[in-house]
Amino acid sequence: MRVFKPAAIPPSEITSRERYLNRREVIAGLAGTGLAFGATTALAAERLKFTKNARLSTSEPTNSYEDITTYNNFYEFGTGKAEPAERAARFKPKPWSVTIAGEAEVKGTFTLEDILKPHALEERIYRLRCVEAWSMVIPWVGFPLGDLIRRFRPTSRARYVAFKSVMRPDEMPGQRFPVLDWPYVEGLRMDEAMHPLTILAAGLYGEVLPNQNGAPLRLVVPWKYGFKGIKSIVEIRFTERVPPTSWNISAPREYGFYANVNPQVDHPRWSQAQERRIGAGIFTPKQPTLMLNGYADQVASLYAGLDLRKNY
Amino acid sequence: MAKLENHIVKLAKPLLFGACLLPLAWLVARAFGIGGLGLGANPITELLHQLGLWGLRLLLATLCITPLAVSLRKPKLMRVRRMLGLFAFTYLSLHFLTWLVLDQSLRLSAILADIAKRPYIAVGFTALLMLIPLAVTSTQKWMRRLGRRWHRLHQLIYPAAVLGCVHFWWQVKADWREPLVYAVALSTLLAWRWRRARIAQHAPPVVPAFVRSWIDSVTMPRFGA
Numbered sequence: 001m002r003v004f005k006p007a008a009i010p011p012s013e014i015t016s017r018e019r020y021l022n023r024r025e026v027i028a029g030l031a032g033t034g035l036a037f038g039a040t041t042a043l044a045a046e047r048l049k050f051t052k053n054a055r056l057s058t059s060e061p062t063n064s065y066e067d068i069t070t071y072n073n074f075y076e077f078g079t080g081k082a083e084p085a086e087r088a089a090r091f092k093p094k095p096w097s098v099t100i101a102g103e104a105e106v107k108g109t110f111t112l113e114d115i116l117k118p119h120a121l122e123e124r125i126y127r128l129r130c131v132e133a134w135s136m137v138i139p140w141v142g143f144p145l146g147d148l149i150r151r152f153r154p155t156s157r158a159r160y161v162a163f164k165s166v167m168r169p170d171e172m173p174g175q176r177f178p179v180l181d182w183p184y185v186e187g188l189r190m191d192e193a194m195h196p197l198t199i200l201a202a203g204l205y206g207e208v209l210p211n212q213n214g215a216p217l218r219l220v221v222p223w224k225y226g227f228k229g230i231k232s233i234v235e236i237r238f239t240e241r242v243p244p245t246s247w248n249i250s251a252p253r254e255y256g257f258y259a260n261v262n263p264q265v266d267h268p269r270w271s272q273a274q275e276r277r278i279g280a281g282i283f284t285p286k287q288p289t290l291m292l293n294g295y296a297d298q299v300a301s302l303y304a305g306l307d308l309r310k311n312y
Numbered sequence: 313m314a315k316l317e318n319h320i321v322k323l324a325k326p327l328l329f330g331a332c333l334l335p336l337a338w339l340v341a342r343a344f345g346i347g348g349l350g351l352g353a354n355p356i357t358e359l360l361h362q363l364g365l366w367g368l369r370l371l372l373a374t375l376c377i378t379p380l381a382v383s384l385r386k387p388k389l390m391r392v393r394r395m396l397g398l399f400a401f402t403y404l405s406l407h408f409l410t411w412l413v414l415d416q417s418l419r420l421s422a423i424l425a426d427i428a429k430r431p432y433i434a435v436g437f438t439a440l441l442m443l444i445p446l447a448v449t450s451t452q453k454w455m456r457r458l459g460r461r462w463h464r465l466h467q468l469i470y471p472a473a474v475l476g477c478v479h480f481w482w483q484v485k486a487d488w489r490e491p492l493v494y495a496v497a498l499s500t501l502l503a504w505r506w507r508r509a510r511i512a513q514h515a516p517p518v519v520p521a522f523v524r525s526w527i528d529s530v531t532m533p534r535f536g537a
Contacts, residue, residue: 063353071353079487082352132485134354179487250486269482270430274422276415278353285417 045207050121050141056197057125058294063136063279065205071278072212073130074231075179076165076172083174088211091171093232096216102238103158106151112216116202118151119143123206124199126222128229129261129293133286135275140220141203146194154190154238161193162186162243163219164235180246186219186230187243187257191302197222197295200233223295225259256312260303261293265312321388328392332399335366336406356414363410364436367403368476368494374400375473375501382508394450397469401447404476408440432482439475442468470505473498 074084077091096112121141129135149161165184169175175182192198201220202209209215214231221228227247237243247255254268263273274286292299303311339362342349351358374396381389416423426433446466448454455462477498481491 067353075486081354134357177489247486266429269432271426276354276356282355282414283417285419286415 045210047207048121048141048203050123050203050206053122053124057123057139058127058137060125060127060137061279062125062139067278068136068138068204069210069212071136073132073226074174074212074214076174076182076184076232077212078174079179084212085210087173091168091211091215091232093209093211093215096234098217098233099235100152100237101235102162103155103240104238105153105155115148115217116143119147121202124220126197126220127293128220128222128226129275129289131225131227131255131259131267131272133270133272133275133289134278135289136278139205140199140201141206142199142201142220144196145198145200145219146196148200148236149193152238157240158238159190160239160241160243161188161190162235162237162239163188163230163233164237165230166232166234181249183234184230184246185243186228186245187239188219188221188228189302192221192299195299195302197298223261223292223299225261227255228259258303258308258311260308260312261289262291262308262312263289264291265309317386317388321391325392325395329395332370332396335362336403339363356410360407360410360415363403363407364480367400367407368473368480370396370400370403371469371473371476372494372497372501375469375498379501379504398447398450401443404440404443408437432479435475435482436479439472439479442472442475446472470502474502 070085071081072084073081074088077084077087094112097109098112098115099109100107121143123139123141125137125139127135128138145161163186166172167175167183169182188198199220201214201218202216204210204213209218214229217233218231219229219233228245242257245255245257247259248257261272266272272289275289276286277284280287290296339351339359341347342351343355343359374393377389377393377396381387412418412423416426427437428434446468449458449462449465458465477491477495480494481488484491
């Protein structure tokens with residue numbers, strides 16, 4: 001007769017040995033520097049439950065977790081590439097809520113849990129091409145934005161989707177200086193937002209998103225330059241008119257609404273024909289940038305008849 | 313007193329020499345992972361930016377020597393000017409070589425297109441070209457050979473430094489704070505020289521009207537803004 005039945009621990013709850021040891025090492029290294037507390041909370045990343053979507057994933061080798069989480073453009077934490085990782089420990093992505101507003105039948109403010117609950121997370125390994133001519137390959141964990149949009153039943157007047165990032169100068173030191181017009185805002189045309197490649201990511205490498213990568217919820221549009229992937233989203237609004245976007249406000253001649261990856265349309269100050277793949281050897285030449293970041297087969301039809309030189 | 317000062321100058325030169333090598337040593341250590349250091353996820357860009365920044369800093373440091381020597385009345389300071397200038401040239405040459413070999417992988421057609429099409433690259437390249445004759449003619453022998461013309465030639469450092477600051481400014485996406493610091497430093501150093509030249513010509517050291525009105529517009533409180 002069994003008197004005692006051990007509680008079942010789901011495999012997703014078990015920290016891998018490698019990561020566990022690594023975590024202890026980092027915490028030990030930081031102890032006494034005053035960073036230990038922040039580091040502990042930052043490193044206590046939860047594993048996520050997800051399935052792999054091989055069909056929509058690239059087979060290219062992924063960048064290391066370290067590269068993806070220490071080389072970031074997240075100006076809310078500072079304009080240096082290392083600053084987001086150094087300064088994001090104080091940021092609190094919990095509790096979190098997202099407001100759904102504008103031209104939709106269902107509106108209101110929802111907790112992150114309510115936003116995520118109905119969606120099955122999947123891993124999508126995507127290329128990320130930064131407008132600064134470097135690129136990475138990142139295993140995101142997320143779900144199609146289109147699935148979320150359908151839940152809120154946008155009306156026939158909803159032609160665009162506008163996104164807004166969080167505004168917390170206390171936790172985000174970069175917001176204390178108007179490098180950009182805070183809070184960060186972005187937008188997509190409705191058909192771009194509904195495209196199956198467009199996802200909202202809640203994690204990477206199977207874990208909850210680190211703060212410096214846009215916790216707790218960010219946009220990923222793999223055929224557009226990285227800056228379209230707005231981070232730490234607090235509002236999603238359906239609009240009839242083209243929504244304003246932060247980089248376009250900052251420099252309209254250099255950054256358009258579309259920001260599609262396009263090797264034939266240069267940035268006014270630098271070439272977009274090639275890109276440096278992060279993690280490649282120091283003597284590895286830059287590689288050619290592909291039209292629509294290599295996703296032309298899936299998304300080129302969205303832009304049929306559109307002059308991509310004018311609509312950059 | 314003079315003796316003591318001589319000793320200080322003698323000691324200062326090798327110390328300064330060592331100090332100028334520190335950023336390079338730091339970059340080498342980072343490049344080879346010495347002591348757990350590294351250049352981060354994008355080593356080529358990091359190397360390129362650091363070499364360029366240190367080159368610009370040393371160029372501005374070179375331009376600080378004359379004002380310091382004059383205002384502190386320490387003419388012996390002038391003895392370190394050439395060394396600083398040559399270090400600036402060394403860092404900027406390494407910056408250029410990093411761009412040529414590591415960033416552009418020596419692909420000549422792409423390089424020429426870049427220089428022609430990208431104003432910030434053309435500007436940086438021009439600045440480096442201006443510094444080459446200065447480095448070549450930095451020896452005592454050349455100073456004697458060129459005489460008065462040596463001073464005229466070496467005034468090329470002014471446009472080179474201006475172009476260096478522009479080269480930095482034009483690469484920034486939105487955060488102009490750091491290039492602004494360099495631009496203000498350079499403006500101050502050039503303004504000091506301009507004022508000194510006017511005094512030498514017995515012209516009153518006045519601020520031109522357009523500069524004064526600009527200063528007023530910046531410092532006056534603006535209402536309703």
